[in-house]
Amino acid sequence: MAKKISKHSQIISSVLRTARSVLQLESQAVKDQIGNLDRSFVQVVETLHALTQRGGQIVVMGIGKSGLVGRKIAATLSSTGTPAIFLHPTEGLHGDLGMLQPADGLIVLSASGETEEIQKILPVLKERKLVLVAITSQRKSRLAKSADFVICSAVKKEACPMNLTPTASTTAMLAIGDALAICLMEKKGFKPSDFARLHPGGSIGKKLSFKVKDLMHVGKGNPVVSWDSRVQEALLEMSRTRMGATHVVDHRGKLVGFFTDGDLRRHLQKKGNILDRPLKELMTKNPKTISPEKTAYEALQLIQTFGFDNLPVVDETGKPVGILDERDLLAEGIA
Numbered sequence: 001m002a003k004k005i006s007k008h009s010q011i012i013s014s015v016l017r018t019a020r021s022v023l024q025l026e027s028q029a030v031k032d033q034i035g036n037l038d039r040s041f042v043q044v045v046e047t048l049h050a051l052t053q054r055g056g057q058i059v060v061m062g063i064g065k066s067g068l069v070g071r072k073i074a075a076t077l078s079s080t081g082t083p084a085i086f087l088h089p090t091e092g093l094h095g096d097l098g099m100l101q102p103a104d105g106l107i108v109l110s111a112s113g114e115t116e117e118i119q120k121i122l123p124v125l126k127e128r129k130l131v132l133v134a135i136t137s138q139r140k141s142r143l144a145k146s147a148d149f150v151i152c153s154a155v156k157k158e159a160c161p162m163n164l165t166p167t168a169s170t171t172a173m174l175a176i177g178d179a180l181a182i183c184l185m186e187k188k189g190f191k192p193s194d195f196a197r198l199h200p201g202g203s204i205g206k207k208l209s210f211k212v213k214d215l216m217h218v219g220k221g222n223p224v225v226s227w228d229s230r231v232q233e234a235l236l237e238m239s240r241t242r243m244g245a246t247h248v249v250d251h252r253g254k255l256v257g258f259f260t261d262g263d264l265r266r267h268l269q270k271k272g273n274i275l276d277r278p279l280k281e282l283m284t285k286n287p288k289t290i291s292p293e294k295t296a297y298e299a300l301q302l303i304q305t306f307g308f309d310n311l312p313v314v315d316e317t318g319k320p321v322g323i324l325d326e327r328d329l330l331a332e333g334i335a
Helices: 002-036 039-053 064-079 089-093 116-127 142-146 168-188 192-198 202-209 231-241 261-271 296-306 326-331
Strands: 058-062 084-086 105-109 131-136 149-152 224-226 245-249 255-260 310-314 320-325
Touching (some): 002 168, 039 105, 058 064, 131 142, 231 245, 231 255
Parallel strands (some): 131 149, 224 245
């Protein structure tokens, strides 16, 4: 029995050792790309941005593993505001080159830069006189020599023990594509509202399309007490609404404080019985607030940054019109 356990432990140790080695190699391969970036990368960003501003799109090409990476890069570009499609080189030679327009730019991926299918389509692409960006490990390859710009994606070693299977090299190539997409996103001035328009579904869409007013508790579900109330009255209001906090307002109905169950616990530890104490002495003055027109994403950022459970929602006059509970975000799959 002991021998079986020992053998099983050895297997686990071996698997984890290999997995950790792969992650180490691939993370290092990505770090190494920082040194591969130079002024030509900046020129690529400027050029592709200018093309899309003129109505062009980015056409990404690649074969095999590079093709799979290319599909992801095209998807990331599209989802961050840069029009992009993936075009398989073989399909391109059989009619799909009709998709290409004069204002388009090309990103061609090939680790070796000598892939047969890529070589066949290069003359046709050059004939179209389209801007061609090569992402390749080999700066002296035929692909690199045919390109207007070259982004080197060379890695020292694949994670494969035989140094054959594309692993570290494809990870590096993918990371470069992400860097390119984010740079173009910033260049375009892509905003959260633009992201929401392109991502209407799922948790990302909800974060950006849902507004605070869509989720906040209002009316009888919105706890409010006067600032001349006692702590006991605040607790009754919090219990009635099942909220872990309550707004505290002045005689004009404007928010002057916020009292939470966290405040209650802290003061109880320091001062003992506080139920008859004036609320205005123990409340949090000038609390963080949010407008009902802000997005759920902005509310989530505020909640996570300051560790809030509840957030006061105030209108332009400073009156509390609702309360947002972190649980509401969780229920919608936003948090």
